Amino acid sequence: MEKYLNQYLKETGKTHYVPYENPKLVVKDRTTLLDKQRGNVKIVDSIETAVKLSGLKDGMTISFHHHFRSGDRIVNMVLDVLEKMGFKDLRLASSSLSSVHSPVIDHIKSGLITRIETSGLRGELAEAVSHGIMKNPVIFRSHGSRANAIAEGNLKIDVAFLGAPSCDPFGNANGYTRDGVGKSMCGSMGYARIDAQYANYVIVITDNIVSYPNVPFGISQRYVNNIVVVDSIGDPDKIMSGATRFTTKPQDLLIAQRAARVIVNSPYFYNGFSIQTGSGGASLAVIRFLAEDMRKNKINASFALGGITGQIVELYEEGLIKKILDVQSFDLTAANSLKNNHLHQQIDADYYADPYKKGTAANMLDVVVLSALEVDVDFNVNVLTGSDGVIMGAIGGHQDTAAGSALSIIVCPLLRGRIPSILKRVNTIVTPGSTVDVVVTDQGIAVNPAREDLIKCLTENHISLVDINDLQKKAESIVGRPEKLPFGDKVVGEVTYRDGSIIDVIRNIEE
Amino acid sequence: MNGNKPIKLRRTMLFCPGNNPGMLSNAYIYGADSLMFDLEDSVSMKEKDAARNLVYQALKTIDYGPCELVVRVNPLSSEYGKADIEAMVAGGVDVIRLPKTECAQDIKDTEAEIEKAEIKFNVPLGTTKMMAAIEGALGIVNAYEIATASSRLIAIALGAEDYCANIKTTRSLEGSELFLARATIVVAARAAGIDCIDTVYSDIYNEEQLIKEAQAIKQLGFDGKSVINPRQIEPIHKVFTPTQQEIEKALKIKMALEDAEKRGSGVVSLNGKMVDKPVMLRALRCIEMAKASCAYFEKEEE
Numbered sequence: 048m049e050k051y052l053n054q055y056l057k058e059t060g061k062t063h064y065v066p067y068e069n070p071k072l073v074v075k076d077r078t079t080l081l082d083k084q085r086g087n088v089k090i091v092d093s094i095e096t097a098v099k100l101s102g103l104k105d106g107m108t109i110s111f112h113h114h115f116r117s118g119d120r121i122v123n124m125v126l127d128v129l130e131k132m133g134f135k136d137l138r139l140a141s142s143s144l145s146s147v148h149s150p151v152i153d154h155i156k157s158g159l160i161t162r163i164e165t166s167g168l169r170g171e172l173a174e175a176v177s178h179g180i181m182k183n184p185v186i187f188r189s190h191g192s193r194a195n196a197i198a199e200g201n202l203k204i205d206v207a208f209l210g211a212p213s214c215d216p217f218g219n220a221n222g223y224t225r226d227g228v229g230k231s232m233c234g235s236m237g238y239a240r241i242d243a244q245y246a247n248y249v250i251v252i253t254d255n256i257v258s259y260p261n262v263p264f265g266i267s268q269r270y271v272n273n274i275v276v277v278d279s280i281g282d283p284d285k286i287m288s289g290a291t292r293f294t295t296k297p298q299d300l301l302i303a304q305r306a307a308r309v310i311v312n313s314p315y316f317y318n319g320f321s322i323q324t325g326s327g328g329a330s331l332a333v334i335r336f337l338a339e340d341m342r343k344n345k346i347n348a349s350f351a352l353g354g355i356t357g358q359i360v361e362l363y364e365e366g367l368i369k370k371i372l373d374v375q376s377f378d379l380t381a382a383n384s385l386k387n388n389h390l391h392q393q394i395d396a397d398y399y400a401d402p403y404k405k406g407t408a409a410n411m412l413d414v415v416v417l418s419a420l421e422v423d424v425d426f427n428v429n430v431l432t433g434s435d436g437v438i439m440g441a442i443g444g445h446q447d448t449a450a451g452s453a454l455s456i457i458v459c460p461l462l463r464g465r466i467p468s469i470l471k472r473v474n475t476i477v478t479p480g481s482t483v484d485v486v487v488t489d490q491g492i493a494v495n496p497a498r499e500d501l502i503k504c505l506t507e508n509h510i511s512l513v514d515i516n517d518l519q520k521k522a523e524s525i526v527g528r529p530e531k532l533p534f535g536d537k538v539v540g541e542v543t544y545r546d547g548s549i550i551d552v553i554r555n556i557e558e
Numbered sequence: 559m560n561g562n563k564p565i566k567l568r569r570t571m572l573f574c575p576g577n578n579p580g581m582l583s584n585a586y587i588y589g590a591d592s593l594m595f596d597l598e599d600s601v602s603m604k605e606k607d608a609a610r611n612l613v614y615q616a617l618k619t620i621d622y623g624p625c626e627l628v629v630r631v632n633p634l635s636s637e638y639g640k641a642d643i644e645a646m647v648a649g650g651v652d653v654i655r656l657p658k659t660e661c662a663q664d665i666k667d668t669e670a671e672i673e674k675a676e677i678k679f680n681v682p683l684g685t686t687k688m689m690a691a692i693e694g695a696l697g698i699v700n701a702y703e704i705a706t707a708s709s710r711l712i713a714i715a716l717g718a719e720d721y722c723a724n725i726k727t728t729r730s731l732e733g734s735e736l737f738l739a740r741a742t743i744v745v746a747a748r749a750a751g752i753d754c755i756d757t758v759y760s761d762i763y764n765e766e767q768l769i770k771e772a773q774a775i776k777q778l779g780f781d782g783k784s785v786i787n788p789r790q791i792e793p794i795h796k797v798f799t800p801t802q803q804e805i806e807k808a809l810k811i812k813m814a815l816e817d818a819e820k821r822g823s824g825v826v827s828l829n830g831k832m833v834d835k836p837v838m839l840r841a842l843r844c845i846e847m848a849k850a851s852c853a854y855f856e857k858e859e860e
Contacts, residue, residue, distance in 0.1 A: 297788035301588060304792075462584075489587045509855050525583070525620075 084216045084259050090274045094128045094252065097273040098206070101248040105135045107205035110246060112239035113143035113166075114210075114222060114375060118231070118285030121210035121252055123150045124277065130159050138162040140202060142193060142238035142396070143441050146170025147285075155180055164202060166190060167431065167441020176539055177437040179555040185438075185540045187431060187477075187553075190238065190374070191400025191409060191447035192545045197245045198397060201547065207246035209239045209266065210280040214253040218271025219264035222376065222393075223386045226257040231283035234376025234385045235355070236265035240395035243270040254280045265393055290357030290380040293335055294328045298489050302458050303332035306416055306487040311340045312508035313501060315413040315454045318346045322368075323353040323409075323448055324416040326377045329458040333416045334358050341367050352399070352408050353444060355391075360384040363391065372408050374399040374444075400447035402545045409444065409451035417445055419459045419486075421473040424515050426480030426495050428457055429473035431542065434466045436532035436556045438540060442477055446545045450482040454501070457483055461490040467522035467529065469515065474532065476551040477542055491518055533557045565846040567591045568713060568753050569782035569798045570791045571628065575600035576609035582616040585625075588788035589795070591850075592626040597642050598633075598657050606638045610645050617649030628653040628689060634667055643668065647675035647686050653712060658720065659690040660697045665707035672710070684710065689755075692743060693717035694724040701742045705750035714747050715784065716740060718757035731767060733774070744779040753781040762787040772797040799851035800844045808848070811841035 052066045067073060076083070091097050103109070109129075111122050122141060127150075129137065139160045144151065149171035154160045164186040168176055176185055188196060196202035212231050213224035220243075222233040231254075243249050243266040250273045251266070294300065306329070310316050322337075324330050335358065341347065350370040351359045357380030362368040364384075371391040376382045384391045400409040409415075420440060421429040428449070433439040449455040459468045469488065484501060486493045491513035494502045505512060533556055540553030572590035574581040576597045585593050595616070601609040613629060629651045631642035646654060656668050665688065672686050688710040692698060698721070705714050718736055722728055727735045740756065747754035756775040759768045772783055772794045783794055800808070811828060815838055818826040826833040848854035 295789075297588060298584070300789060464580075489584065509852060 080259070086216075088216065089218055089271060090216055090256070090276060092275075094125055094208075094250070094275050094277075095132060097250045097275050098128065098132060100273060101206045101250065103129075103134065103206045103248075105137070108138040108140050108203060110204040110207045110242045111139075111141040112209060112236065112242060113141060113145065114233040114236055114239060115231075115281040115286045117145050117147045118282040118287075119145070119147055119210070120279060120281045121208060122148050125208045125252070126151065126154045126159065130154055130157060134159055136161045138164065140164040140204060142190070142242075143167050143443075144169070144172060146172075148172050152180065162186075164188065164193075165441075166193065166443055168438045169440070173438040177432075177553070177556050178558065179535065179537050179539055181539065184538045184552070187442055187540055187542045189400065189442045189446040189543075189545045190396045190444045191402055191407070192543060192547060193238075194241045194396035194399070195401045195403060195545075196547060197241050198401070204242055204246035206248045206250065207239075207242040208250050208252060209236075209243060211236070211239075211251050211253045211266065212280065213255045213257050213261055214251050214271075214274055215257050215259040215261035215268075216274070217259055218249075218251055218266070218268040218274055219259070219261040220251045220253065220266040220271065221261060221264050223382055224255065224257050224261060225263075225386060226261065229255040229257075230279065231281055231286050232379065232382045233286050234382030235373040235393045237374030237394055237399060238396045240266055241397055243267075244395075246270075248272050250275060252277055252280060254278060263393075287376065287378050287382060291326060291331060291378045293332050293358065296328065298460055299329040300332055301489050302329040302460065302487055304336045305492060306330075306333045306456050306458050306485075307336035307340065308510060309456060309485055309487060309492060309505065310337055310414055310416075310454070311344075312505055312510055313414075313454055314504060316340070316344075316346060319349045320346070320413040321350050321352065321411055322348050322414045322416075323351065323412055323444075323452070324359075325418050326354050326356050327418055329460075330416045330418045331356060331358060333456075333458065334362065338362055338365075338367060350408075350411075352412060353448070355381040355384075357381055357384075360388070360391070363388065372399070400444050400451070400545070402447065402450070407451065409447045412448060412452035414454045414456065415448040415452040416456045416458060417449060417478075419457045419468065421468055421470055422457055422459060422483070422486050422515075423470050423473045423480070424519050425472075426457075426483040426486065426515065427473050427476045428478040428480075428483055429475045430477050431540070432475045432553060434463075434474075434529065436474055436534060436554075438553060442542070446478045446482070449478045450545060454484050455482060456485045456487055458487045461488045461518060461522050462526060465526045467519075467526055469518045469522050471519060475542060475553055479544070479550065486515060486518075488518060490521060493518055565843050566626065566712075566753075567782070567847060567850050568626070568755055569847075569850075570794050571715075571755055571782065571784045572788065572791065573600075573758065573784055573786045576613045576629070577601050577605045579612060579616075582612065583620060586620075586622040588791050590625060590785065590788070590791050591782065592628050592653075593622065594628040594630055594655060594784065596630045597638070598630050606632070607641075610638070610642055614645045614649040617646070617651055626652050628655050630655040630657055630691070633657055634664075634671065640671055643671045644675045644678070647672055647681055648679040650681070651686065653687045653689050655689040655691060655715070657691050657717070658693045658697070659704055659714075660694060661700045662703040662707035665690060665704060665711065669708045669710060686710065687712045689713045689715060691715045691717045692739070693720035695721070697721075698739045698742050701746035702749055705746040705752060711750070711752055713753035713755055713781070714743055715755040716743050716757045721757075733771065740775065740778050740780070748779065754779070756780045756783040758784045758786050759790070760786060762789060765789075765793055769793050769797060795851055798847060799853050800848045802853070804844055805848045805854050808841035808844035809854075811838060812845060815841075
């Protein structure tokens with residue numbers, strides 16, 4: 048046989064072929080599937096072993112996802128190991144960081160972490176950063192911008208540590224499992240999928256090894272180098288619990304109701320429209336009021352996008368929303384729906400919001416409802432720093448969806464206690480006013496003057512509008528003008544825009 | 559006929575404890591027709607003075623827009639009553655609400671205090687209006703004399719909790735125990751030519767029952783209802799919103815009225831029939847109600 052083949056290759060000149068180049072592949076592996084899984088090809092005994100195998104070196108970049116929210120144990124667990132192993136000067140590039148990550152402060156002090164890139168910071172870590180604990184400014188990116196930076200190599204991840212509620216011995220991982228019940232559940236793994244795809248080395252950390260193949264999977268085995276099994280990846284109740292409840296706060300309900308009226312009376316409320324709403328307070332409640340109008344007018348949404356909550360799932364199950372694109376699940380109802388409902392699709396951060404891709408879901412939005420810490424008279428929005436100038440939030444998909452949607456609505460109260468939300472100038476520009484169309488407050492609705500079309504349409508439909516300058520003045524007349532914040536000269540944060548450019552900096556707050 | 563004077567709607571009166579600065583500062587955003595700041599039952603003894611001062615400051619500083627401002631003062635028989643009235647008149651309140659009104663003399667006594675305060679603070683005499691809450695059997699028996707005791711009275715209201723305790727029963731869902739009191743109040747108010755406001759419905763999570771109760775009291779003839787939570791406002795306003803058919807009919811009557819005024823004729827007729835005065839009044843009221851509920855928008859003058 049080989050003789051004939053050699054002769055054929057010689058005659059045809061197809062010298063790139065070698066007969067039986069890899070002899071191993073013609074030897075059958077006669078073990079069973081069960082045996083092969085027990086072979087533990089990728090499973091290693093500890094995070095330390097996995098780190099050694101990864102070739103991680105000082106100065107490199109490590110990444111994490113934030114799908115476990117405030118229940119996350121992965122970041123702290125891994126950093127403790129890296130600290131013990133003596134690493135220095137690492138760049139921490141988590142999709143976001145929350146209040147549970149205050150131990151990072153110690154790792155900054157020790158020199159383990161010298162740079163941070165994230166969507167947001169909260170709690171003690173955020174305060175420490177605002178008070179200037181880091182030499183290098185934290186780089187803040189939107190979810191879409193991060194996906195793009197990773198894909199384009201502007202944020203090169205050396206080792207990704209990805210916690211997963213289920214994983215099989217070959218690395219097919221997901222935020223839930225159809226193979227029994229895991230210890231915890233996070234639904235979509237949309238942000239982690241980007242890290243898995245583009246990191247040089249991927250370590251999945253799980254507390255639930257399921258049998259091959261773990262389908263459906265959020266992260267494919269093809270990207271996963273090692274798997275580490277730990278006792279617990281996080282606190283299941285804090286990762287997610289129950290269904291997100293609608294607010295009962297009258298002020299939020301009032302704002303939500305007004306926002307829903309804006310949507311219903313805009314040109315973007317038609318059979319087949321698309322929508323994303325935030326998960327908190329007023330922005331979530333919008334969907335409840337909108338649903339009434341959808342039923343009454345027999346209008347269905349073609350899809351809902353984003354961080355998905357139980358409320359969106361209810362509308363899907365009622366048939367009012369046809370499809371769900373889920374980059375992040377916010378509650379157990381959403382996670383269970385992803386598991387069970389066939390038109391509830393897990394998407395990655397790139398599909399969600401990469402500003403440069405054709406078909407990016409955020410760019411297909413008719414309507415987005417977002418919240419804000421501060422809005423200014425030029426419609427710029429701040430979702431990163433609080434009224435005290437301290438970092439306390441995250442960009443998330445704010446920039447991406449405000450710019451991508453045809454109608455972006457910001458919902459916020461005019462005042463929070465004694466703090467005005469509508470200002471002459473926001474402390475930190477996160478989302479530029481040119482992408483913000485409507486601001487709905489409890490004391491009036493303001494439309495961006497650039498949206499003459501909307502002003503005309505809403506006025507014709509008897510929605511009374513106010514000038515945003517009047518809202519600002521009203522706030523000031525009630526609570527006065529806030530004192531200047533004690534900002535220092537040190538830049539502690541660089542706020543980037545979704546296109547990768549810089550839009551603002553955050554300065555340190557002096558004690 | 560004065561067709562231009564807007565009719566004051568009192569579909570909802572939102573109850574705000576007078577010791578709650580958060581609620582006092584933005585109670586006007588929810589669209590209630592009236593706000594009632596309470597110095598009486600929702601304020602504990604040791605907070606009476608602080609609440610009075612807080613409400614006074616709120617009246618002086620906050621722009622409540624078109625909301626009618628009502629303050630429920632402590633009874634004159636208590637040590638706080640007089641000071642409450644004085645401070646509220648000084649603050650420029652629209653309406654003083656008396657609790658537990660039992661007879662015409664209660665009204666007259668309060669009116670005397672109001673008058674004193676108006677003189678003291680240079681408020682034009684008669685500016686401050688009054689509302690009386692009837693909260694017991696005696697008040698119901700005396701409803702008409704109460705309703706006609708002062709020209710300052712703009713409405714009488716039912717306080718059902720105290721009333722039920724007084725007649726030795728409890729409140730039920732269907733409200734049979736309140737039937738006589740409600741009907742008496744409506745009849746007394748109408749006989750006196752003033753408004754009547756129904757009691758609160760206290761389960762804020764039961765919107766269905768709230769709507770049922772609002773429909774029932776609307777049918778009885780009430781102008782509106784007291785509410786204890788902003789979320790009760792919209793459902794009640796919806797109940798009081800006229801239907802499209804009612805609005806169209808009212809508009810035709812209004813046009814006929816304007817037509818008659820133009821012609822200088824005292825007789826208004828529609829489709830060849832004379833329109834009675836009560837029908838006209840009802841039509842105008844229906845249009846006001848429709849405008850207030852955003853069910854009808856008057857065309858701007860060309």
